[in-house]
Amino acid sequence: MLEVKDVNQYYGGSHILRNVNLRAELGQVTVVLGRNGVGKTTLLKSLMGLVPIKSGGITFNGQPIDKATPYERARAGMGFVPQGREIFARLTVLENLQMGLAYKPGGTPIPAELFELFPVLKQMLGRRGGDLSGGQQQQLAIARALAAGPKLLILDEPTEGIQPNIIKDIGKVIRMLADRGDMAIVLVEQYYDFAEALADQYVVMERGEVIASGPGSEMQAKDIRQLVAI
Amino acid sequence: QETIKVGVLHSLSGTMAISETVLKDVALMAIDEINAKGGVLGKKLEPVVVDPASNWPLFAEKAKQLIDQDKVAAVFGCWTSVSRKSVLPVFEEKNSLLFYPVQYEGEELSKNVFYTGAAPNQQAIPAVEYLMSKDGGSAKRWVLLGTDYVYPRTTNKILRAFLKAKGVKDEDIMEEYTPFGHSDYQTIIANIKKFASAGKKTAVVSTINGDSNVPFYKELGNAGLSAKDVPVVAFSVGEEELRGVDTKPLVGHLAAWNYFMSIKNPANAEFTKKWAAYAKAKNIAGHKDKPLTNDPMEATYIGINMWAQAVAKAKSTDTDKVIAAMAGQTFKAPGGFTSTMDKENHHLHKPVFIGEIKADGQFNVVWKTPGPVVADPWSDYIAENKGKKNVAMAK
Amino acid sequence: MMRWLRSCCALLCLMGAASVHALTPADALALVEGDGDARIATLNRLAAKPDDQAQALMKALADGAVKVLGQQVLIVADDGSTTDATTGAAVAQNDEAQDVIVNNRMRGALEAALAVRQLFGSDVGAQRDAAKLLQRAAFEEPDATQIPLIEKALAGALDDQARDSLDLALAAMQLAAEDDAKRLSAAKALGEKSRPTLRPLLLQRLEAEANPAVKAALSAALSAIDRQLALGSALSQAFTGISLGSILLLAALGLAITYGLMGVINMAHGELIMIGAYATWAVQVFFRNSLPGLFDWYLLAALPVAFLTSALVGAAMERSVIRFLYGRPLETLLATWGISLVLMQLVRSLFGAQNVGVENPSWMSGNITLLGNLTLPWNRLIIIAFAAAVLLGVTLLIARTRLGLFVRGVTQNRPIASCMGVNTARIDTYAFALGSGIAGLAGCALSQIGNVGPDLGQNYIVDSFMVVVLGGVGQLAGTVYAALGLGLLNKLLEGWTGAVLAKIAVLIFIIVFIQKRPQGIFAMKGRNAEA
């Protein structure tokens, strides 16, 4: 589905991503782990085309997309939940969700299951996104990315600031989406237990490099938790 | 070949470009003409054009540059009084020459400046006299309307004194000022209507600055205040300003100048023809399709030619010698009279014309002085000028 | 002028039926040359004996179509063909022929002379005009000697409007009648109609009047007029305020999008307005040269042209410069300042530094007069309506359409919007072009009331920013309130303190108001506001 090959990326002079390789398959959750500042967000931004890569290649559905703009990638079926929520502060909740449907034809309804997933959004449809609490914003950001039904869902620390029971719900949703088999999921997560529970594949990063990867079932055995904790 | 450099100091950008650009062009035309006739003292004139960009301190800087760096023999330039005031100390310090081609408020006389535009008594006072006359409509009440700056203020001060001398009472005079660039004349026009509705014949004397005239006249036309009800006589509205106005509703409103394009005489026919040809040849935007001439253009043209004659007479471009030679110079002006440079006060003797606006944006001359009028830069209607002689002296 | 009108009337009455006298060359010459008094005397003489040739000459004079060549008086027809005024013989064109001076006084006398004849003619329009002229004359200086003439006219077949005018004229004249009853009824008649132009006359009569009943009627008539005047001037002040507000609104609306929504400090906004005005001018020139028959409708064609021209320039600006500066609003200030310099100079190079002339089409000229002193110029009325229409359009577009949603989304968070699948580059261009196009529409409207020159925009840029900021950046509703509020306030103060102090006071008001509401009238509420 998604294949990242030997990607290198720089901010000015500093080398942020070093020969990163990554695969994400339909029906699987690929978890990216690593400490603060190792380049996880940068990697996801490169996937979305928000930052250009210096070398290497990214293919999506077999098509190279490293030259594509973010909106072309979105139209190709990539959905993104950015770190720090980044909802449209001055648009209402409804309008935020409509932005999520931007490339669908006008008048496409917002999938009802989103509101089942995040009931609080239904109550707050008319409120401005910026007025929501941090956790509400995070829920909105996830709902927004799901609205258009992407083939690849990219999540950057989606549990940050969310209350425990909703984290569980989010975990279930991610599992369910993956299990449906028509979506690949890349998840960056600091909350180790959450990540481990969901991981079909895992990747651990350190200083911009992938230092470990493998199937999720082996995480415990390989003591990945320790690797992240160093 | 050796040349004589002359400076052309008119704003080609900024707010004043609208009026001054064409003066630069007419100056270049006059210089071309003189050169075609062999130049002066056997040398060609070489114009040095600079753009002071409607910025008054920049005028002074450019004047210095023209005199110091380019060593020009004379400078033709300025439009607003403030620009003239800004360069004046430079010309006096360097003992160089400026020819100033625009009507102004007077209250100034410098040895180093020749004023080829009108002093108030060569424009404002005859205009008001005309409106008081039977032919002008016997106006009894007066609105003195102007842009809030020194030229209108001073002119109106002189006019007020003049009107009072003619027995007009203070309550029959209304004075109103608008800011620079004012573009909403609804209230002012309503006030004029109100003032005029008191019964006696009312006339408006407008010293509104060029830019505000279009909105003023448009409002006037649309508010239905016709020249027969309340005539407006303007001192800053010429052919160029009317280019931007639909003149049909304005027919009959007046302007006072020392020259109109519509004046019929061979000298003017030649002048306008030359200008049209020049504008076409030089591809001067606007004028190549619709060539217009106006009073400051004529004044510029006279100024350059007189200076050339004076240099020829003095056989030198030395400032003092040229000044001496300028006294009494005459030139057959396009206005149809022979303009004479006063022997003492550095102003021209000029005829005064009063024109009514025609539907085609030209002026219909309805009144003119029998002959040229001598300038009175230190107006007697300003008390402090009593006893002041109209003699230009070095300071 | 009125005196001449009266003598004409008197003469006309005396003459009764017309006797035919041929116009002599001497008379013709006396009419067009010489001292004003003498010419007018000749005119009256000629007017008293209506004669087709004299009539034609008078008409031509009033139209400014008469020339003299030596001793010969010539009439120039519209097509340029020239005839002798006395003989009617065709004359070859001659450049030596001099224009005849017709000043305001002469023009007035000519109109009066022509008018009185028309009172008894069959042309209804001419009749009405003539009656109005007489009415005005009667209001200014009523002359009892004219009563017979008016009565005679009233007795004849007359158009209703003309009759109304003459009735009033008659009443004005009868105010000075000997008979108390006549004076009283005249005063009452005038009181009913309450025409503000009557005020000076009524005041004058009131002073002279002895009869208490008439006095009372006169005072009543006066106070009716004064009430009307007061109402009229209050309404007129409100109108001028709204009108100024509509101008400010039009000038600011485009900026409310490019700056308010997109955050581009667009110093070239004024120049986009200017370009719209020049586009209007160009369309006008085209119509005048190529479609003179449709000239009155050039403005309708100019609207889309002005919109598109400015929108294209805006789109070009966005594509070439502004898109590289999103997120650096203060840099846009610098770059657009540079663009504005270039655009202004470009227009100077192309069209000249001087103003170009834009005419009001006939349906936008003139005014409707209500209440005597409340005149509403058509161009201003239409611009108010136009501003309202543009506002409505913009509001719907921004609040109700997907394009509007995308514009708002993109301007708030460009990268994330693109991750949602929005082609941000295109939306940015559209949005900027839209704001620019609206500026072009404003230019089209402004061309109808003011200068069209290279500096046009400079006069509006400061006001536009004040309006947008005072309203609250990004708040369309605030922009509307701010524009109307500033317009009304400015006009209210201007009536009171004069234009200069009013403008200063408005600026100080803005400063003080912002102290009270540091985010404009419609401050963004909520927790995101400070972010």
Place this chain on the structure above:
Amino acid sequence: MTTQAISPSVALPQAGPLLTRPGWSAFIVALLLVCALAPVLNLLVPEDSAFHLSGYMVGLLGKIMCYAICALAMDLIWGYTGILSLGHGLFFALGGYVMGMYLMRQIGRDGNYKSDLPDFMVFLDWKELPWHWALSDSFFATLLFIVLVPGVVAFVFGYFAFRSRIKGVYFSIITQALTFAALLLFFRNETGMGGNNGFTDFKRILGLPIATPGMRMTLFVVTGLTLLGFYLFARWLVGSKFGRVLQAVRDAESRVMFCGYNPLPYKLTIWTISAVMCGVAGALYVPQVGIINPGEMSTAASIEMAVWAAVGGRATLVGPIAGAFIVNGAKSWLTVAFPEFWLYFLGALFIAVTLWMPQGVVGLVKKLRGGKA
């Protein structure tokens, strides 16, 4: 706070000196240029020599140095504190007017009307000096007011604006409104400041004739020293913690408050300092260019100051000075070399700087140097 042992490996960045060694060298060179070389080239080298510095150039450079002070002032408030003022032209003009009043009084009875009143008052119907001219004949009071008038106006305006937490464009716009209102006010005859003509035709300063090469050079040197002095002062200011608080205010004002700083006095201090600098520049400018009028309060004049700072490079100190020299030098040259086209060049310069030199000319130079190193 924590009891953890101090790790010796932590290398704290050292506070830099006021100027680096090359910085001091450059400063001294500048000082010599202004105080020694220029006077020598202008006054001692004969006029026909290729090395002669013409009076015109002295005037031009003097004027640009005044502008450079404004650009520096602008940069302190905009570049460092993030407050864009579109009203600094007012402070410049106020300083200029104070100086202008003094110079008008110095004319004495040598005016056209031989009156004690300045000429414009005579013919515009003033019978006596208005109250605000009271101390205008004292040079000492003039010096005082050059600082006080812009300072107090800025302080009062700033106090209310900052207290109401007016920020960003809202602040910019009200500064513009303020200047614009002042412009209209000064245009008026009733204000007693010469209307749109302002003040011109100065004759003396401190009793000495003003239009002599010597006096001109003196003014030039004074201006140069003032500029260099202000530069050092600004260096010191932004190098201090005060300067860092200003930058913090620029980046996140509310965070500054939660750190326990009251931003009001900080903003007010730098705002007032900046205004006073502009006022001083204005006061130096007037005797050199020979005119002060309300044109200096036009909105464009204030915007141009921001443009100088931006062209040179914001939030650097050499930048604005360089910017003032580049823009005004270009303007002076282009208006003569290409009187009809110079606006294209200037406009293109502004566009190019924003597009390709976001850090201004100084940023570009740094980048080029960095690239080589």
Place this chain on the structure above:
Amino acid sequence: MTPDLMEAGAQRFEKAAQAAVLGQTESGGRSAGYGRIAKAGEVDTTHGRILYLEDVHVSFDGFKAINGLNLDIAPGELRCIIGPNGAGKTTMMDIITGKTRPDQGSVFFGSTIDLLRHREAEIAALGIGRKFQKPTVFEQLSVFENLELALATDKRVRHSMVFTLTGEEKDRLAEVLTTIHLADSASRQAGLLSHGQKEWLEIGMLLMQDPKLLLLDEPVAGMTDEETARTAELFLTLKGKHSLMVVEHDMSFIRAISEKVTVLCDGSVLAEGTLDEVQADERVIEVYLGR
């Protein structure tokens, strides 16, 4: 009461009385139970409360974000606040720090300082520090300068112009830099840090500020488990000397640090007690923890 405490109390009373005469009362003369006359700059904790909120209400356009909230924190206490998203935790901090004005209710710092009468900077100067939910640092300044600005010292203009770091302060800075793992990045521009690094920097700034009361809004969001553990350690060392109010959703973190936990829901307190107590509370499980 020991004699020296009595002595201190007497002195305080005298100064306060003096201040009252001069009209310099911190509480503006309010005479609520907690509105005793105060001495400027000193937090009176004689009632055993450093922070006290009573019946606070806030609504936004009719939406009641805080609804009759009562809460108090003792000196040296480490209080954890949990509660569903949108419960009003951040809004409560906004109120305490002066960012939002409540519609009703009282908020006291110590027993004498009415926080509703102070502006943000004053509140910070009184000794309340805050870490925001979304990290906010001075992006253009270096990490070192960020910390330097936060340093507890005289924060007036005059002082800042002539300010230089003392050796002791330098040591403090170095120590905090190490604590927050940014020693290598001391001269890096803060804007270039990653999300998590910014969170750390913000904590560091708080440490430099040395406040009496620390308000921490989701301090470990985005941190790895290991870092979370370190943060917990850090907070535990702070407690006692400082009072802390920590908002978090990370239950393992709460478990590591908590003594007393308050659960907020719909703008008021739903439950209070030890973590085990509230975790067992059915209502808390229902609205927050999930089954």
